[in-house]
Amino acid sequence: MVATLLRLRFRVLGNQLARSPWQLVGFILGALYGAVILMGIIAGLVLLGFTDVRLAGIVIVGAGSVVTLGWALIPLVAFGVDTTLDPDRLVVFPMTTSRMMVALTLAAVCGIPGIITSLAALATIATWAHWPAAIAAWLVSTPLAVLTAVVASRAVAAVASGFGGGRRFREVAGILVFIPIILAGPIIAGLAGGVRVNADTVAELLPLVGWTPLGAAWAVPADTAAGDLPAAAAKLLIALATLAALWLLWRASLARSLVRPRLTSAAAVRAGSIGWFGRVPTGAAGAVFARAVTYWTRDPRYLRQLIAVPLVPVLLWFYARDGDSLGALAFSAPIIAFIIGIVVYADISYDGTAFGTEVATGASGRADRLGRTLAAAAVAVPLVLVAAVLPLAFAGEWAQLPGMVGMALGILFTCYGVCAVTSAQLVVPVPASGDNPFKRVPGTTFLQGMAFFGIWLVALVLSAPAVIVGVAGYFLRNPALSWVAFGIGIGFGTAVLVAGVLIGGRMLDRTGPVLLARLKAMKNA
Incomplete structure (x- = not known):
């Protein structure tokens, strides 16, 4: 069933591109833009492998954390949530919630953003190959990092739609989530008030990001390469716990939405009242x-x-x-x-x-x-x-x-x-x-x-x-x-x-x- 849904996803995409030449041109331009970005990332990762392990860890953990955060937030304010496979439409298929989530996750990974993220994550081997001890950690943490980013986007989108509430609650939640995103700049600047931002400060703060859900998976190879195996094991546990928590959050919201009608009846109004009309x-x-x-x-x-x-x-x-x-x-x-x-x-x-x-x-x-x-x-x-x-x-x-x-x-x-x-x-x-x-x-x-x-x-x-x-x-x-x-x-x-x-x-x-x-x-x- 999962394979069938993936074929359906690409069939829908193919039909859209075949119906509109302009959509095809836009798709090609978007793919080329992504390819250029990917080539730049790969070139940077190759060069990063010739630096010391501390700098390599700081750069990869910092960039990876931004990617994970971007997956969770950017779709909400720029492009929205990809609903080529909409859960509301998939509810009629004979499949469990877990299998539906697997299909939706793979569909997201197979999109242009997912492919670019996956290839960029795989390309970090060009850096970690200089430290053989990090290769084994890379094999485990790279899929974990990509899955965390993708599942985070689905979980956050589910919360923005209104976790566990009716239509009005979903609408209000979907709007209110926009406010802290707009104010992100002032909020971050306010929290950083009084802190002198320079290269040394950034170098001291970024390793701490590796202990957060955003950067834990990306930090495992860096700690392994540096020989700090206890820290690598601890961060691997944080990454696994993060993915599990996001998965459960998404599952709870998805399961509830599939058994509860997405639209509720309108509020009762006085007879003859036609509003603005x-x-x-x-x-x-x-x-x-x-x-x-x-x-x-x-x-x-x-x-x-x-x-x-x-x-x-x-x-x-x-x-x-x-x-x-x-x-x-x-x-x-x-x-x-x-x-x-x-x-x-x-x-x-x-x-x-x-x-x-x-x-x-x-x-x-x-x-x-x-x-x-x-x-x-x-x-x-x-x-x-x-x-x-x-x-x-x-x-x-x-x-x-x-x-x-x-x-x-x-x-x-x-x-x-x-x-x-x-x-x-x-x-x-x-x-x-x-x-x-x-x-x-x-x-x-x-x-x-x-x-x-x-x-x-x-x-x-x-x-x-x-x-x-x-x-x-x-x-x-x-x-x-x-x-x-x-x-x-x-x-x-x-x-x-x-x-x-x-x-x-x-x-x-x-x-x-x-x-x-x-x-x-x-x-x-």
């Missing part, structure tokens, strides 16, 4: 607005984007706390405007096949663009204005308020205008409603990431006039430039927004059925 004018634009506002206020996939709103001022204050912290906080509004303005670049993707209702009713593309934009603005504009007013109010710099508001709203409106066009052309694989908001579904490609950054670049370029004048007015303390920035930001941003709604609306009239077909294909993938 009863509070807005009737018509296509009003219906789209009501649905989009409901998403922004209740859907964890949208709420995740709003986490950045309170965290941006925290980060700006932290990194500028030794200087003009209030001045740094003043720029919270433009940054927040860009973050929450650009996330609607493929807004229809979050509708899923529910978008078919809109296509079937014959709603115009302009009504769709207008409704979605007004809904996003209803949430974002108050947040941006608060972020612009409060820092300047505390600093007493009211003369700079027009420029800051002009920059922030100009960026926000520009992003909405750009996204009104792109979301009429693009649909991308996203987590379904009720899924872990960090989940990566099959079909995500390198080229989609490049397209996203291209959209960022276009929005930044179009926002540049207001930003340049606004920044100049702020630092020159020139009220006239502040008002000029306000005029440019509001005027040019509104023009981009109106043009985006009109152009995107005409595009959507033509592409609506095509987008729906793509959404259905993604759902059936």
